[in-house]
Amino acid sequence: xxxxxxxxxxxxxxxxxxxxxxxxxxxxxxxxxxxxxxxxxxxxxxxxxxxxxxxxxxxxxxxxxxxxxxxxxxxxxxxxxxxxxxxxxxxxxxxxxxxxxxxxxxxxxxxxxxxxxxxxxxxxxxxxxxxxxxxxxxxxxxxxxxxxxxxxxxxxxxxxxxxxxxxxxxxxxxxxxxxxxxxxxxxxxxxxxxxxxxxxxxxxxxxxxxxxxxx
Numbered sequence: 001x002x003x004x005x006x007x008x009x010x011x012x013x014x015x016x017x018x019x020x021x022x023x024x025x026x027x028x029x030x031x032x033x034x035x036x037x038x039x040x041x042x043x044x045x046x047x048x049x050x051x052x053x054x055x056x057x058x059x060x061x062x063x064x065x066x067x068x069x070x071x072x073x074x075x076x077x078x079x080x081x082x083x084x085x086x087x088x089x090x091x092x093x094x095x096x097x098x099x100x101x102x103x104x105x106x107x108x109x110x111x112x113x114x115x116x117x118x119x120x121x122x123x124x125x126x127x128x129x130x131x132x133x134x135x136x137x138x139x140x141x142x143x144x145x146x147x148x149x150x151x152x153x154x155x156x157x158x159x160x161x162x163x164x165x166x167x168x169x170x171x172x173x174x175x176x177x178x179x180x181x182x183x184x185x186x187x188x189x190x191x192x193x194x195x196x197x198x199x200x201x202x203x204x205x206x207x208x209x210x211x212x213x214x215x
Contacts, residue, residue, distance in 0.1 A: 002125050002147045004192065005045055010034040010102075012064035015194055016042070017151060018036040023058070023123030027055040028078075029142065029151055030194060031068035035102050039071050042089070054122050057114075058082035059153025059194060060139040061089035063096045069108040079111035081120070084130070085138030087109060114140060122150070127151075130181045134174025135162030141182065156182055156191055158199035161210045178211045 005018040014032030021097055026046070033039050047051060053076040058065060061082060066089075073080060089096075097104035114120070116131035120142060127142040132155045139162075140150040154162035156178055164171040182191070187202025205213055 002144055002149075004149070005194065007015070007033070007038070007045075008040060009038045009065055010067055011100075012068060013195055014064045015192065015196075017192065018042070018045065018051070019125070021038045021123040021125045024050055024052050025054045026051040027057055027120060027122050027124035027127075027177055028053055028072055029057050030059055030065040030066055030107065030153065031056060031072040033068035033071065042068075042072070043075070047069070048186060055079060055120065056080050056108075057087060057120060057142070058138075058143065059155075060069075060136045061086035061093070061149060062154070063089075063093055063100065063104070065101065065153070065194065066090070066108075067097070067104055070106040073108045080108045081112045081114055082110045083140050084110070084113045084116060085133070087138075089136070089138070092111035110151070132177035132181050133168075133169050134172075135207075136162065136166065137168040139177075143185065143189075147186055148186065149192060150182065150185060151191045152182065153193045154194040156199075156204060156208075156211075157193045157195065158191075158197050159204075159208055160196075161208070162194075175211055179213065183211075183213060 009032035017029040020026035056078040118129040120127040130141040
């Protein structure tokens with residue numbers, strides 16, 4: 001069974017997730033920590049629960065979701081896993097950070113690529129990769145059929161969706177991703193987004209003002 005821990009990091013309050021199971025292995029999703037205090041919080045949780053980080057993965061490569069990548073990769077000697085379409089964002093990450101008053105001196109490059117139908121394996125657990133562009137090129141979600149949850153990044157939020165006015169954003173494509181990849185999951189699937197509280201697929205299908213389809 002997967003245990004999920006959520007942190008809200010940096011001025012954008014990005015949800016950074018640590019997923020672990022009974023083996024003690026864990027993966028870190030969207031390392032958004034900025035500064036010593038937030039780095040210490042992540043490290044303390046890992047130490048207190050005797051976890052072994054084995055993978056660092058991205059839902060997408062917007063600056064608020066990657067600012068802690070180098071810290072995590074260096075601290076735990078981890079490779080970075082993401083979709084190939086995230087590469088251009090990482091190449092320009094330092095400049096983008098400066099636009100928001102953030103400093104990003106070291107940008108971790110992607111080591112391993114995932115795409116639709118890839119799997120993330122750690123311990124006894126498996127996450128299925130869903131390719132869900134529209135908010136940003138390279139956006140993916142991570143789905144656990146066994147534990148009935150999906151990490152949605154900035155694709156789907158509680159009562160909202162990802163913005164599409166940033167580079168590579170596409171409203172029609174985002175709707176398509178949500179309808180075809182997320183709303184086909186079981187209604188009881190818990191959706192953990194990149195910002196804000198969790199929701200369920202069933203609730204968003206009925207109540208989300210941007211993409212609801214009813215029952």
